[in-house]
Amino acid sequence: MNAKPSSELLTMRHSAAHxxxxxxxxxxxxxxxxxxxxxxxxxxxxFDLPHRIGPEDFPAIEAAMARIIAEDHPFERIxxxxxxxxxxxxxxxxxxxxxxxxxxxxxEPITFYRCGPFMDLCRGPHVPSTGHxxxxxxxxxxxxxxxxxxxxxxxxxxxxxxxxxxxELNRYLRQLEEARQRDHRKLGRELELFSIEEAVGPGLIxxxxxxxxxxxxxxxxxxxxxxxxxxxxxxxxxxxRAELWAISGHLDFYRESMYAPMKIDEREYxxxxxxxxxxxxxxxxxxxxxxxxxxxxxxxxxxxxYEKDGVLHGLFRVRxxxxxxxxxxxxxxxxxxxxxxVIRFARSMWDAFGFRExxxxxxxxxxxxVGDPARWExxxxxxxxxxxxxxxxxxxxxxxxxxxxxxxxxxxxxxxxREWQMSTVxxxxxxxxxxxxxxxxxxxxxxxxxxxxxxxxxxxxxxxxILVEHYAGAFPLWLAPEQIRILPVxxxxxxxxxxxxxxLRAAEFRVTIDQSADKIxxxxxxxxxxxxxxxxxxxxxxxxxxxxxxxxxxxxxxxxFSLAEVEQLLRDEVARRASDRNGDSPKP
RNA sequence: GCCAACGUAGCUCAGCUGGCAGAGCAGCGCAUUCGUAAUGCGCUGGUCGUCGGUUCGAAUCCGACCGUUGGCUCCA
Numbered sequence: 001m002n003a004k005p006s007s008e009l010l011t012m013r014h015s016a017a018h019x020x021x022x023x024x025x026x027x028x029x030x031x032x033x034x035x036x037x038x039x040x041x042x043x044x045x046x047f048d049l050p051h052r053i054g055p056e057d058f059p060a061i062e063a064a065m066a067r068i069i070a071e072d073h074p075f076e077r078i079x080x081x082x083x084x085x086x087x088x089x090x091x092x093x094x095x096x097x098x099x100x101x102x103x104x105x106x107x108e109p110i111t112f113y114r115c116g117p118f119m120d121l122c123r124g125p126h127v128p129s130t131g132h133x134x135x136x137x138x139x140x141x142x143x144x145x146x147x148x149x150x151x152x153x154x155x156x157x158x159x160x161x162x163x164x165x166x167x168e169l170n171r172y173l174r175q176l177e178e179a180r181q182r183d184h185r186k187l188g189r190e191l192e193l194f195s196i197e198e199a200v201g202p203g204l205i206x207x208x209x210x211x212x213x214x215x216x217x218x219x220x221x222x223x224x225x226x227x228x229x230x231x232x233x234x235x236x237x238x239x240x241r242a243e244l245w246a247i248s249g250h251l252d253f254y255r256e257s258m259y260a261p262m263k264i265d266e267r268e269y270x271x272x273x274x275x276x277x278x279x280x281x282x283x284x285x286x287x288x289x290x291x292x293x294x295x296x297x298x299x300x301x302x303x304x305x306y307e308k309d310g311v312l313h314g315l316f317r318v319r320x321x322x323x324x325x326x327x328x329x330x331x332x333x334x335x336x337x338x339x340x341x342v343i344r345f346a347r348s349m350w351d352a353f354g355f356r357e358x359x360x361x362x363x364x365x366x367x368x369x370v371g372d373p374a375r376w377e378x379x380x381x382x383x384x385x386x387x388x389x390x391x392x393x394x395x396x397x398x399x400x401x402x403x404x405x406x407x408x409x410x411x412x413x414x415x416x417x418r419e420w421q422m423s424t425v426x427x428x429x430x431x432x433x434x435x436x437x438x439x440x441x442x443x444x445x446x447x448x449x450x451x452x453x454x455x456x457x458x459x460x461x462x463x464x465x466i467l468v469e470h471y472a473g474a475f476p477l478w479l480a481p482e483q484i485r486i487l488p489v490x491x492x493x494x495x496x497x498x499x500x501x502x503x504l505r506a507a508e509f510r511v512t513i514d515q516s517a518d519k520i521x522x523x524x525x526x527x528x529x530x531x532x533x534x535x536x537x538x539x540x541x542x543x544x545x546x547x548x549x550x551x552x553x554x555x556x557x558x559x560x561f562s563l564a565e566v567e568q569l570l571r572d573e574v575a576r577r578a579s580d581r582n583g584d585s586p587k588p
Numbered sequence: 589g590c591c592a593a594c595g596u597a598g599c600u601c602a603g604c605u606g607g608c609a610g611a612g613c614a615g616c617g618c619a620u621u622c623g624u625a626a627u628g629c630g631c632u633g634g635u636c637g638u639c640g641g642u643u644c645g646a647a648u649c650c651g652a653c654c655g656u657u658g659g660c661u662c663c664a
Contacts, residue, residue, distance in 0.1 A: 044659095052592070142659030143591025150661060154591045157659070185657095189599075198637085198655055257663095303664090308589050309655090311662065323664065424664075459664040490621040517620085518627080525625035539623060549624080557624055 005040060009164065013038035015075065015126045016065075016133050016162040017045045022118035023064035024049070024158070027057070033120060034096040034146060034155055041172070042161025046144055048096065053156050058138040061158075065136065072131035073116035077124060085110045085121065096146060096155075097121050135169040136162035178416060184468035185314040191473050191531065194315065194464075203312045203319030205461050210481035213510070214467075215460060217479050219300060221352065222324060222457070229345050231298040231326060236278030238302065242268035247434055248277045257305045275301035276428070276453060279327045280435045288439040293449065294330035294338055300460065301325045315465030322460045328452040329432075331439070335378060335450050339425065340386040343410075346423040346456045347390065350412050353467060354476070354579045357413035360387050360394035361421075363401040370404055371429025379427040379450070380406045404430035414470040422463065426453045474531040474553065476579035477570065484570065485532045486513045486548070487523040489539030496543035500536060500563065507567045528553055536566065 005013075017036030020043075025031045028051045036045030047053070053061075080088065082101070089097045101121060104110060113122045115130055127133065138160040146152035163169040180186070188194045193211030196204065207215055226233070242261060245251045250258065254273060261268040272278070279297045288295065302322045311317050330338050347358065362383055365376045383406060387394050392410070401407055405427030411419045428451045431437070438446035457463040467475075477483055484504060488497040497513050504511040514523045520537065527535045536548035542560070550558040550566060561569070 054593070140658055141592065144660045145590075148660065150590070154660075156591075159659085196656095202655070305664085308662075310589065310591095310660085313657090317663070321664065421664085455664070457664090462664055487624090489623055492621065519620090519622050520624065521622090522626050523624090528625055535624085537624065541623085551624060 005038070010038040011125055012127050012133055012164070013043040013162050015130070016136050016160065017043040018075075018113065018115065018118070018120060018122070018126065019065050019068050019130055019133060020061065020138070020158060020160060021045045021047070021120060022068055022115065023061045024053075025118060026064045027060050028053075032096055033094055035100065042139065042159060044157050044159045046096075046146070046155040046157045048153065048155050053141050053158060055141065062136075062138055068116060069130045069133050071116065072129050074129040075124075075126035076114040077126075078112040078114060078119070080110050080112060082110055085112070088112075089121065094121075099146075134162050134164045135166045136160055137169065137173070175416065179418075179469075182416070182469045182472045183314075184316075184465040187468050187473040188314070188465075190529075193468065196314075201319075202309060203307060203317070205315060205318055205320065211464065213481040214475060214479055215464060218457075218460065218464070218467075222300070222349075225345070225349065226298050226326075229296075229341070231296040234279060234282055234297045234299050236275060236282070236299060236301060237272075238304075239269045239271050240277065242270060244277050244281075245270050248431060249434060250274065250277075257307075259304060259306055271304045272301075273303050273305045275299055275303065275323065275325045276327060276431055277435070279325075280431060280437060280451075283327075283329055283437060284435060288329075288449075290331055290439050290441050290447075293439055294328050294334050296326060296328045298324075298326035315461045315468075318459075318461050321462065323455050324457045324460065324463075326454050328454065329437070329439075329449045330452070331441075331447070332375075332378065332450060335452075336382045336385060338452060339382045340389060342425050342452070342454050342456075343386045343390050343392070343408075346410055346425075349456050350422070352577050354470065355412040355414065358392050359411050359413075359419070360392050361397060361409040361411065362387065362394050363397045363407050363409070364399060365406060366399045366401055366403060368403055369401070369429075370433070375429060375450070376406060379429075383408050383425065383427075402426070404428050414466065415472070416469075418469075420466050422458045422466070423456045424454065424458070427451070428453050471579065474533075476577060477533045478574045478577045480531075480533050481510065482512055482530070482532050483510045484534040484536055484566075485527045485530075486511065486536045486538060487520060487527065488513065489520050489537065491517075493538050493540060493543045497538050500538060500548060503563055504536075504567070507571075509567075509570060524551065534566075534570065 014037060017038065021033055021036055024045070024047055028049050030050055032048040034046035034048070036043060085101055086098065089101060101110070111122065111124060112119050113124055113126055138158060140159045142157050142159070143154045144157040146155055161169070161172060163172060188211070191210060192208045193214070194208055195206045196202065197206060200206070223233070239262070242251065245258070250273065258273050259271050261270050263269075279299070282297060283295060300322050302320065304320045307317060307319055312319070328338050328342070350356075350358065362380075364380050365373075369376065387408065394408070407424060407426035409421050410423040410425075411421050413419050432448055432451050437449055437451070439449050441447045467479075475481070486497050486500055488494060501511050501513050514527065516523065516526075518526070524535060524537075531553060533553055535551040535553075537551060538548050542548050545560070547560045547562050548566060550561045550569075552558055
C-alpha cells in the first residue's frame with residue numbers, strides 16, 4: 001500500500017511477530033508454531049492450535065504482547081548444531097518447525113532466538129530487545145495452508161501491524177479506513193453502479209444504468225483510440241466446438257477454468273474462456289501477404305472462466321468478464337515497433353484515466369517452453385527494449401513466463417498509492433503453430449507470423465472497479481453518469497427547470513432534475529452524496545435572468561452563469577478529461 | 589476448493605442466558621414553496637438466507653446447503 005518499508009522497520013515487525021507468537025503461547029495451550037515474517041504492511045504468524053482464534057481473542061493477545069514488550073526481554077541469539085536443534089524441536093513437539101529445520105540448507109548456521117521464556121527457530125535478525133517494538137495492532141485472522149500447499153493442513157494465520165511511532169500506526173489505520181470508504185462494492189451499491197444477484201449466481205455482474213453509462217463512455221473512448229492506433233474491430237461468438245479447443249490446447253491446459261460443455265446437435269460446444277481461437281479463425285479465413293501485416297484485431301470480448309467460489313471478489317474477481325482484447329499478427333522485423341507502440345498506447349490510455357505512475361514485470365522463458373529459442377530471445381529483447389525506451393521501471397521474473405511466450409505485465413498506482421496490474425503484453429508461440437497460421441513472404445513462401453496477445457485495461461469489470469476506487473466514486477465530468485443536476489429552489493420554477501434541462505440535454509450533457517419536495521439544502525446534500533459533478537440551482541432570480549447558480553461538488557458555489565457559459569465550461573472540462581481526484585469536499 | 593467469521597425491512601444496524609420482530613435512513617402520503625450538505629407529521633415495508641432437527645415454544649440452540657467477507661491457492 002505504501003512505499004517499501006525500511007529494513008529496520010521489517011526487523012522490528014518480525015520481532016513483533018515473535019512477540020505475538022510468545023503471547024499466543026501464553027494465552028493458549030498446545031500451540032504449534034510455523035513462521036512469522038514481516039510483510040509490506042505489517043506481519044503475520046502461522047499457528048496450529050486446538051483453540052480457534054477469533055477477533056474476540058485479540059484483546060487478550062494484545063495485552064500479553066504489551067506485557068512482553070514492557071518487560072523488555074532481550075532477543076538472545078542461540079546457534080545450535082542441526083542435531084541439537086532437532087532434539088530441541090522434537091521434545092517441544094514442534095512438527096512444523098522440524099520440517100522448516102529440514103529445509104535449511106546444509107552449511108547454513110542454525111539459529112534460535114529467545115526472548116524471555118519463548119524460544120523459536122529463526123534466521124533473525126531481531127531488535128535488541130522487545131522494548132524496541134513500536135506501537136502495534138492485530139488486524140485479522142485467516143486460514144492458510146502450511147507452505148501454501150492445498151494438500152497440506154490449514155494453519156491459523158494472525159495478521160498484525162507495527163510502526164515506529166503511534167502517529168504512523170494511526171496513519172496506516174486511517175488509510176485502511178479510507179480504502180474501506182472507497183471499496184467499489186460499497187460505492188457500487190450506494191451509487192447504483194452494479195450488483196451481483198444471488199438469483200443469477202456468484203461472480204456474474206449486472207451493470208445498472210449508472211455503471212453501464214460509465215462503461216459505455218469507457219468503451220466509446222477505447223474504440224476511438226483503437227481506430228487511431230490502427231486496430232480493426234472484430235466480433236466473435238461466445239461458444240465454439242470442442243474440436244476448436246482441442247486444437248488450441250485449452251482442453252489440455254485450461255480445462256479446469258472452463259465450464260462443462262453443452263451438446264448441440266450431438267456435438268460438444270464450450271463457452272469461451274478466451275477470444276484468441278476466434279480471432280485466429282478470422283485471420284485464417286484467407287491468405288495474408290507480408291505487405292498487409294501487421295494485422296491488429298481488437299474486440300471487447302466477453303469470456304467465462306470457472307473461479308473457485310472462495311476467490312470471487314466484487315468486480316475484481318468474477319466468472320464472466322469482458323476483456324479489452326487484441327491480437328497483433330506481424331512479421332519478425334515488425335515485432336519491436338509493435339511492442340513499443342502497445343506500451344505507448346497503454347500509457348496514453350491510463351493517462352486519460354488519471355493513472356500516471358507505471359511499473360512493469362517482465363517474465364522470461366521457463367524450463368518447459370514451446371517455440372524456437374531464437375524467437376524467444378528476439379521477443380524478450382523487444383519487450384525489454386520497449387520498457388527501456390519508455391523508461392518504465394521493471395522487475396524481471398527469470399523463467400516465470402508462460403510456456404508459450406514471454407510477457408510484460410504493467411502495473412499502475414491509484415490515487416491512494418495502491419498498485420494494480422492492468423495491462424498485459426504476451427507473445428504466443430504456441431497458437432500460431434497449432435493453428436498453422438502463415439503469411440506469404442516476399443519469397444512467395446509461407447512463413448510463421450508472430451502473434452502478440454494484449455489487453456490494456458485488462459477486463460472492463462475489473463478496470464471499472466479500480467476506477468471506482470481510484471476516483472472514490474466521484475467520476476470526472478467526462479465519465480460521470482450524471483454530469484449536472486438541476487435543483488429547483490421551489491416548484492414555482494418547475495417550468496424553467498425543465499427548459500434548462502432541455503437545453504443542456506440538447507447540448508448532449510447528461511442532466512436530470514431533482515423533482516423531490518425537499519428544501520434546497522437537502523437537494524444539494526443528496527447531489528453531493530450522489531457525487532454529481534455540477535449542480536445548477538434555479539430559483540425565481542435565475543428564472544428572471546435566464547441563468548443558473550452553478551455549484552461544483554468539490555469547489556462549492558460558483559455563482560451565476562448563463563446557459564451558454566455553462567455549456568462552454570462543461571465542454572472544456574470534458575475535452576480536458578479533467579479529474580478532480582479526491583472526490584468531494586469534506587463534509588462541513 | 590480449504591480455514592474462519594458473518595447473513596434480521598431497499599440500505600446501515602439493535603434485538604441479553606429460547607417467550608408477541610425494532611430503530612435510523614430510503615420509499616409513499618399530507619402539510620410546507622423554501623436560496624447552497626438533512627422541513628414537519630403520518631404510513632407502508634420482514635416466511636429473521638434456505639431446508640431440516642431439538643423444544644410446549646426458535647431470529648436466538650444443533651446440522652446441512654446457499655451466499656457474503658477476510659485470507660490460503662489462483663488470477664483479467
